[in-house]
Amino acid sequence: MSMVDYFSxxxxxxxxxYVWLAYGVSALTIITLFLNARRNHALTLQxxxxxxxxxx
Amino acid sequence: MWKxxxxxxxxxxxxxxxxxxIPWFFWPFIALFxxxxxxxxxxxxxxxxxxxxxxxIFIHVPSAILSMMVYAIMAIAGGIGLIWQIKMAExxxxxxxxxxxxxxxxxxxxxxxxxxxxxxxxxxxxARLTSELILLFLYLAYMSLNSAFDNPRTAAKSSSILAIxxxxxxxxxxxxVKWWNTLHQGYSVGTGGIKDSDMQIALALMxxxxxxLYALLVSIKARTEVLVREQNSRWxxxxxxxxxx
Amino acid sequence: MTKRQNRMILVxxxxxxxxxxxxxxxxxxxxxxxxxYTPSDIVNGKAPKNxxxxxxxxxxxxxxxxxxxxxxxxxxxxxxxxxxxxxGILPDLFREGQGIVASGSIVNKCVRWTCKNTFNASEVLxxxxxxxxPPEVAAALESIEIKE
Numbered sequence: 001m002s003m004v005d006y007f008s009x010x011x012x013x014x015x016x017x018y019v020w021l022a023y024g025v026s027a028l029t030i031i032t033l034f035l036n037a038r039r040n041h042a043l044t045l046q047x048x049x050x051x052x053x054x055x056x
Numbered sequence: 057m058w059k060x061x062x063x064x065x066x067x068x069x070x071x072x073x074x075x076x077x078i079p080w081f082f083w084p085f086i087a088l089f090x091x092x093x094x095x096x097x098x099x100x101x102x103x104x105x106x107x108x109x110x111x112x113i114f115i116h117v118p119s120a121i122l123s124m125m126v127y128a129i130m131a132i133a134g135g136i137g138l139i140w141q142i143k144m145a146e147x148x149x150x151x152x153x154x155x156x157x158x159x160x161x162x163x164x165x166x167x168x169x170x171x172x173x174x175x176x177x178x179x180x181x182x183a184r185l186t187s188e189l190i191l192l193f194l195y196l197a198y199m200s201l202n203s204a205f206d207n208p209r210t211a212a213k214s215s216s217i218l219a220i221x222x223x224x225x226x227x228x229x230x231x232x233v234k235w236w237n238t239l240h241q242g243y244s245v246g247t248g249g250i251k252d253s254d255m256q257i258a259l260a261l262m263x264x265x266x267x268x269l270y271a272l273l274v275s276i277k278a279r280t281e282v283l284v285r286e287q288n289s290r291w292x293x294x295x296x297x298x299x300x301x
Numbered sequence: 302m303t304k305r306q307n308r309m310i311l312v313x314x315x316x317x318x319x320x321x322x323x324x325x326x327x328x329x330x331x332x333x334x335x336x337x338y339t340p341s342d343i344v345n346g347k348a349p350k351n352x353x354x355x356x357x358x359x360x361x362x363x364x365x366x367x368x369x370x371x372x373x374x375x376x377x378x379x380x381x382x383x384x385x386x387x388x389g390i391l392p393d394l395f396r397e398g399q400g401i402v403a404s405g406s407i408v409n410k411c412v413r414w415t416c417k418n419t420f421n422a423s424e425v426l427x428x429x430x431x432x433x434x435p436p437e438v439a440a441a442l443e444s445i446e447i448k449e
Contacts, residue, residue, distance in 0.1 A: 004173075011097075014393075015109035015173060022112040022169040023097075026119070026162045030269065033158045037276040044280050049300040052293055104439035105394060105429060113433065175426045176392030182336040186325060193322040200314055237357060238336050239402050244431040251434035251442075 068291050070144045071282045074275040081272035085265055092261030100254045112170040114258050117245060118266040120163035123191060124226050126156030126270060130198070131223050134216030144278075146212035147285070149219065150202055151277035155270055157195035164188060175239060183232035184240035187225060194222040208285055337402045340381040343418075350407065356383065356420055357402040357428065365397055376401065376420070386410075387422040394427035402426045 003017055010016035096114035103110040130152040137146035167185070168178045179185065198215050205211035233242045243249065250256050286292045337357035338348040348354055358376040365374040370389060374397075375382045385403055395401060405422035434442075 012108035012111070015107060015111075018109060018169050018173050019111050022115060022166040025165045025169070026115045029158055029162050029165075033155060033273055034276075037273055037280070041276060041280045044283055045296055045299055048283060048287055048292070048296045051287070052296060101435035103433050104436040106433075109393075110433055174392065174394055174429055176390075176424075177426055180336070180426065190322050190325065193318055197318050197322075200318070236336065237339075239357075239426060239428055241429055241431045244433060249431040249433065251432060251438050255433055 065142045065144045067144065067282050067286045067289070070147075071279055071286075071295075074279045074282075078272065078275050078279075081268050081275060085268035085272055088261055088265040088268060092258060092265050095254065095258035095261055100258045101252060106174060109170070109173055112166050113244075114262045116163060116166040116170060117259060118263040119159045119166065120188070121245075121263065122266045122270060123156055123160040123163050123188070124229060126152050126159060127191065127194070127219070128223070128226060130156060131216075131219040134212070134219045137212055138216050143285070144282075146208070146216070147278050147281045148274065149216060150212065151274055151281055152270075153195055153199045153202065155273045155277070157192060157199070159266070159270075160188065160192045160195060164192065180239050182238040182240055183236040184229065184238050187229040187232050190225055191229060194218075194225060198222075339378040340376055340383045341378055343383055343407065343420075344381045348407070353404060353406040353423070355402050355404045356385070357400065358382070360395070360397050360399050360401055362397045376403065384410075384417065384419040385422050385425075386419060387425050389425070391425055392427040394429055395425065400428035400430065402428055 004014065007017040007020065008014055010020060012019050092114070096111055100111070100114075102108050130149045133145045133149040133152065136142055137149060164185075167188075171180070172178050198219055201218055202211045202215040205214070232238060233240055245259070250259065283292055283296070337355035340356065340358050342348045343356065348356070356376060358378045361375040361377045361382055365372065371386070372388070372391065373384065373386050375384045385405075387403065387405075403420060403422035403425045405420055405424070407418050408421045409416050410419040411417075
């Protein structure tokens, strides 16, 4: 449990590792979902624009 | 009334509505989430048993509720698509799946991280944890079935049936802590289990923020999905031309 | 790879996923349907014999005896209780009055002339309740209970 001790300087002491890990994992998942949604939209617009310009 | 529904359900109008709503979901989400985080991590007092370790609840419980709520929305929207042939309901169902899966992953991950220091184990095969894991598999099955067909209507039909059959899992998750002896504790929300008003406020803020996040992600993803489905219509060509100058 | 093959693979994955979920579900809901048995179940013979299982209940007050890494305590459901032996690290929440779930099996342990069924635990997990409050509130609630 050296990891737990290592992070115990952060707020929440002996639970710091677990609390910040949980919040970190969640933040990462939310950011991934959000960026992925934005990226898909941009890629879709690009590929549609490409398709229309070919058909002209 | 029926006219109004049909107007909402027209792809172009639906797309424009999503477009208009996105900033209305985004900024309140950011604001509520920030205040909610501050209330969860700073204002709320430590717990009498778990010290500061209990703070994981403010993410764990909202995402667990959302993981079930989004599934219900997905199955109901899928059912509406099946019965009334409303294409936009199919879109909502389809784009909800990865978001719900995301909430399920958060609920499972934060639960495991919470379980290790408090229970003494990352994972146990009790009824609550197992049924929540099955919810994740249902989302994954829905997504792979949905992408297995070229025709979006066929895909929507077969995956909606799967989603509706899977609804049976929701009451199992909810009542698992009542029906069986589980390591997971019973209900805290709605039973007065959370006795501190700051803890209640923090939880409520994080819950509202999660709902806004879901609405935001659905609007972004639905917009993309409508463009793909309606790519041969004139308004999509004009819209793409307008956006890609 | 053609689209058709692609689709076949996806459907195969889906079917195997559903089977896996079903298997896990049946596994969990048959043998582990009851995640733990209570001390009353053991006394009434409802718990499995000659097989490891889990027992759950509250750690009885003034029953915890520590001897290095070896801990013994009794678990109660307020009507029956059973002695538990365990060697290893206990979770943070372990204390007298706390709910726990221990896995292991029943052994007949004899001390001098008396033999007693005791539970030999290989793992002890803490079960916390659904209440969350700051320590002051917990203390206040307790004093109210004592007055009553």
